[in-house]
Amino acid sequence: RRKWKKVANVLKELEEGCDTSVGRLRQVVDAMAVEMHAGLASEGGSKLKMLLTYVDNLPNGTEKGPYYALHLGGTNFRVTRVHLSGQPSPLLEHEVERQPIPPHLMTSTSEDLFDFIASSLKEFIAKEGDGSNTSQDRRELGFTFSFPMKQMSVSSGILIKWTKGFSIVDMVGRDVVACLQEAFVRKGLDVHVAALVNDTVGTLAVGHYHDPDTVAAIVIGTGTNACYLERIDAIIKCQGLLTTSGRMVVNMEWGNFWSSHLPRTPYDIELDAESPNPNDQGFEKMISGMYLGDVVRRVILRMSLESDMLFGPISTKLSTPFVLRTPLMAAMHEDDSPDLIEVARILNDTFEIPDVPLKARKIVVKVCDVVTRRAARLAAAGIVGILKKIGRDGSGGITGGRSRSDIKMKRTVVAIEGGLYSSYTLFREYLHEALNEILGEDIAKHVTLNVTEDGSGIGAALLAASYS
Numbered sequence: 348r349r350k351w352k353k354v355a356n357v358l359k360e361l362e363e364g365c366d367t368s369v370g371r372l373r374q375v376v377d378a379m380a381v382e383m384h385a386g387l388a389s390e391g392g393s394k395l396k397m398l399l400t401y402v403d404n405l406p407n408g409t410e411k412g413p414y415y416a417l418h419l420g421g422t423n424f425r426v427t428r429v430h431l432s433g434q435p436s437p438l439l440e441h442e443v444e445r446q447p448i449p450p451h452l453m454t455s456t457s458e459d460l461f462d463f464i465a466s467s468l469k470e471f472i473a474k475e476g477d478g479s480n481t482s483q484d485r486r487e488l489g490f491t492f493s494f495p496m497k498q499m500s501v502s503s504g505i506l507i508k509w510t511k512g513f514s515i516v517d518m519v520g521r522d523v524v525a526c527l528q529e530a531f532v533r534k535g536l537d538v539h540v541a542a543l544v545n546d547t548v549g550t551l552a553v554g555h556y557h558d559p560d561t562v563a564a565i566v567i568g569t570g571t572n573a574c575y576l577e578r579i580d581a582i583i584k585c586q587g588l589l590t591t592s593g594r595m596v597v598n599m600e601w602g603n604f605w606s607s608h609l610p611r612t613p614y615d616i617e618l619d620a621e622s623p624n625p626n627d628q629g630f631e632k633m634i635s636g637m638y639l640g641d642v643v644r645r646v647i648l649r650m651s652l653e654s655d656m657l658f659g660p661i662s663t664k665l666s667t668p669f670v671l672r673t674p675l676m677a678a679m680h681e682d683d684s685p686d687l688i689e690v691a692r693i694l695n696d697t698f699e700i701p702d703v704p705l706k707a708r709k710i711v712v713k714v715c716d717v718v719t720r721r722a723a724r725l726a727a728a729g730i731v732g733i734l735k736k737i738g739r740d741g742s743g744g745i746t747g748g749r750s751r752s753d754i755k756m757k758r759t760v761v762a763i764e765g766g767l768y769s770s771y772t773l774f775r776e777y778l779h780e781a782l783n784e785i786l787g788e789d790i791a792k793h794v795t796l797n798v799t800e801d802g803s804g805i806g807a808a809l810l811a812a813s814y815s
């Protein structure tokens with residue numbers, strides 16, 4: 348039938364548009380390494396901001412005492428307390444409380460947002476009971492703030508711009524820590540913000556605490572970002588930096604990475620144009636949980652427009668941005684029932700399209716697969732880009748001359764976390780597969796991805812301990 352053919356064509360175009368052959372991924376790897384260089388060479392030299400974090404020493408286990416962390420950066424807001432024993436321990440004793448951020452606060456005023464944060468911390472501390480902590484002196488806290496900031500020191504930084512649906516105009520250009528400390532004063536809290544960190548930096552801190560071979564950290568959740576340990580002398584844009592370790596953690600803000608080699612489709616272009624931040628966060632819009640579901644929705648909408656036979660008349664829901672959340676898209680993708688009952692249910696619940704024929708359900712699963720596979724493989728290419736920049740991709744960039752097999756690869760660990768990686772099995776498998784393909788097995792066996800959990804919270808508390 349002609350209508351099926353039209354749908355098949357849409358799918359075929361999508362597959363071609365989402366090409367992530369190894370050849371193309373290698374181009375993305377190179378582009379990432381090149382952009383990293385450019386971002387380190389001069390301010391504004393690349394879409395990659397390559398932000399200094401002033402974190403030059405990572406926790407090593409000698410930290411001792413209770414430390415706190417707040418995490419603001421995505422769907423959930425978290426408060427964490429970590430009890431450090433003074434000795435490295437494989438299990439870090441900690442408590443976490445999480446709650447969704449009331450959506451109206453994401454676009455309200457900075458006072459409203461920070462008062463909410465301070466109140467949550469106050470309640471958390473109040474619940475400590477009459478244990479040893481009640482008479483404690485000032486508490487030390489790490490604040491994980493996963494938005495691009497220009498840091499002046501490890502405990503101060505100015506918000507450059509909001510991402511991930513946040514938009515509080517009066518905050519841009521202000522010192523995030525000052526705003527938080529003021530809210531603590533308003534709420535009568537005696538808490539000192541010792542470290543201001545991006546979530547990836549927290550993840551790196553925890554990763555490094557558990558495994559000193561950890562050199563980079565990736566977060567793939569609602570948004571996506573990465574950071575890594577760079578040599579000070581490679582940070583050309585900031586001459587005269589001095590650190591005892593000779594290194595500093597650089598927050599890449601890789602969600603904003605862009606390259607003409609990225610496989611971009613008309614759906615991506617549309618999504619970007621209709622977003623509150625067009626031309627920004629291009630990599631993130633192809634990779635992270637906030638967007639994947641909506642890319643899939645756009646493809647299904649297009650298919651419906653081509654063929655009302657398949658999905659029935661266009662429902663208003665199908666034309667509504669972001670109604671298909673990524674976890675639901677993942678559930679359709681991973682539906683292993685023979686009749687794809689889950690797919691039918693979700694299409695009905697989400698888009699109000701009843702009785703989608705099995706053939707169409709199969710196409711929907713395929714669409715999810717194409718979109719997720721591209722995302723996972725691009726994330727893998729990004730990771731290899733970082734490894735290439737620091738000479739850990741086995742290409743022997745620094746040593747030169749030698750053949751691949753001669754190169755002695757150092758064990759290299761990348762800490763990784765975020766809902767997309769940890770909860771979406773097919774995404775994770777595609778990512779690992781692509782890492783192996785790009786690096787080749789000989790090299791890939793020296794590279795380990797270590798999942799950290801709540802690293803952004805625990806890591807911030809660890810850094811508060813190191814820097815207080």
Ligand code: ADP
Binds near residue numbers: 673674771
């Ligand atoms: P944050 O919002 O701070 O990034 P997480 O790292 O936990 O928090 O990521 C949550 C995001 O991960 C969600 O917005 C969602 O997009 C994605 N996610 C969570 N669970 C799943 C899942 N089972 N399948 C696919 N994506 C998921």
